[in-house]
Amino acid sequence: MSYALLRPFLFNLDPEHAHDLTLKLLDKAHKAHALGFIYSQQSLPTQCMGIQFSNPVGLAAGLDKNGDYIDALAELGFGYLEIGTVTPKPQAGNDKPRLFRIKEAGAIINRMGFNNLGVEHLVNNVKKCKYQGVIGINIGKNAVTPVENAANDYIYCLERVYPYASYITINISSPNTKNLRDLQSGDALTELLDAIKTRHNQLATEYGFYVPMVLKVAPDLTTEQVDYIAQQLIDFDIDGLIATNTTLSRTGVEDLRYGDEAGGLSGRPVGHLSNQIIEQFAERLEGKLPIIGVGGIDSSDKAVRKIKAGAQMIQLYSGMIYKGPKLVQQCIEAIASHRDSQQR
Known part of the structure; x- marks a missing residue:
C-alpha cells in the first residue's frame, strides 16, 4: 500500500533522481525501524552453489551499485542481495539522461555505463553492514580499460571482494560498456575465464575457503x-550462470516513447527472450551447474515461469520498480506452491 501511494510521485520525477530518492527514503525507513512492520522475511530454504539461501528470490545487480543500502534492502524480504556492478576505479558512467521508463510496456531502458564509486568503497560498505545473509558481488571492467586487458580489471576486483562475498558474478553482458559483450564469444571468453579462474583457485587456497563464481550473460x-558458453562454463568449473542481462532488442517498445533510446532494455519485454536463453542453457548444461533467472519478472506467475524454464533461483529489479517490494513475497509464495505441486 505504501509503495502504491508513493509510486505516482516517484514516476513524475526524472527516473535516475527517483531511483536515488527511493533508496534514500528506504534507508530512512530502515533506520526508523519502520520496514519490519510492512515487509517480512518468508522462509523457503534453497540450496544452490553450496550456499544455503533463506529463499530463492534475490535482488539483481544494478539497483545498489555501491552497496550503500544493504541493510535497508535486506528488510524487503529477499533471500539474497547482489550488489554492483563495481569496477576497480570509480567512474561516472555515461552522460545523462541515461535512464528511461516505458510505462506502457512495464519496461526500462538504461545506458548507465557501470557508474560506481569503485571496488574499495563497495568493500568498505560490505564490511560495515549488519546483514548476515547472502551477498553476491557483481564485478566488471572500467570503461577506459581496453577489452583485451579486461582480465586485469576482473582479477583486481576479484582479489578485493573475495573475502567478503558469498558469491562473485563476472559481468560480461552489459551493453553499456563499449565492446564488453565481445568477451562472451570465442577465444576472448576462453582466455578471460582461464585467467580469472586461475586466480580464483589461488584465492581459495590462500584464504582456505571457496567462494562460488558465476557468469552473467x-x-x-x-x-x-549458447553452445560455446555452456561448454566453457563446464570446462572451467564455473559455479553458476545468471541469465540474463538487458537486451538490445526493441521488440514490444519500438513504437513507444523512449523506445528508440540507446541502452539495455529490461522489464516485461525481455521476459520471453530471457526464458528462451534459460531453456537453451538448461538443456545444454544438464544440471551440471545452476541457473539464476532474471529478466521480465513482474508477477508471481512469471517467477514460476522462470523456474519452469530451468532456473533454480530468480532475481528482481525492473518488475519491482513497477509493482513494488510486495512482489518479493508474492514470488516466494508462488515458487513455494510450485515446489509443493512438483512433490505431490
Missing part, C-alpha cells in the same frame, strides 16, 4: 554462442 546470444 546477455539475452541476445545466438545458438552457437
Whole structure:
C-alpha cells in the first residue's frame, strides 16, 4: 500500500533522481525501524552453489551499485542481495539522461555505463553492514580499460571482494560498456575465464575457503554462442550462470516513447527472450551447474515461469520498480506452491 501511494510521485520525477530518492527514503525507513512492520522475511530454504539461501528470490545487480543500502534492502524480504556492478576505479558512467521508463510496456531502458564509486568503497560498505545473509558481488571492467586487458580489471576486483562475498558474478553482458559483450564469444571468453579462474583457485587456497563464481550473460546470444558458453562454463568449473542481462532488442517498445533510446532494455519485454536463453542453457548444461533467472519478472506467475524454464533461483529489479517490494513475497509464495505441486 505504501509503495502504491508513493509510486505516482516517484514516476513524475526524472527516473535516475527517483531511483536515488527511493533508496534514500528506504534507508530512512530502515533506520526508523519502520520496514519490519510492512515487509517480512518468508522462509523457503534453497540450496544452490553450496550456499544455503533463506529463499530463492534475490535482488539483481544494478539497483545498489555501491552497496550503500544493504541493510535497508535486506528488510524487503529477499533471500539474497547482489550488489554492483563495481569496477576497480570509480567512474561516472555515461552522460545523462541515461535512464528511461516505458510505462506502457512495464519496461526500462538504461545506458548507465557501470557508474560506481569503485571496488574499495563497495568493500568498505560490505564490511560495515549488519546483514548476515547472502551477498553476491557483481564485478566488471572500467570503461577506459581496453577489452583485451579486461582480465586485469576482473582479477583486481576479484582479489578485493573475495573475502567478503558469498558469491562473485563476472559481468560480461552489459551493453553499456563499449565492446564488453565481445568477451562472451570465442577465444576472448576462453582466455578471460582461464585467467580469472586461475586466480580464483589461488584465492581459495590462500584464504582456505571457496567462494562460488558465476557468469552473467546477455539475452541476445545466438545458438552457437549458447553452445560455446555452456561448454566453457563446464570446462572451467564455473559455479553458476545468471541469465540474463538487458537486451538490445526493441521488440514490444519500438513504437513507444523512449523506445528508440540507446541502452539495455529490461522489464516485461525481455521476459520471453530471457526464458528462451534459460531453456537453451538448461538443456545444454544438464544440471551440471545452476541457473539464476532474471529478466521480465513482474508477477508471481512469471517467477514460476522462470523456474519452469530451468532456473533454480530468480532475481528482481525492473518488475519491482513497477509493482513494488510486495512482489518479493508474492514470488516466494508462488515458487513455494510450485515446489509443493512438483512433490505431490
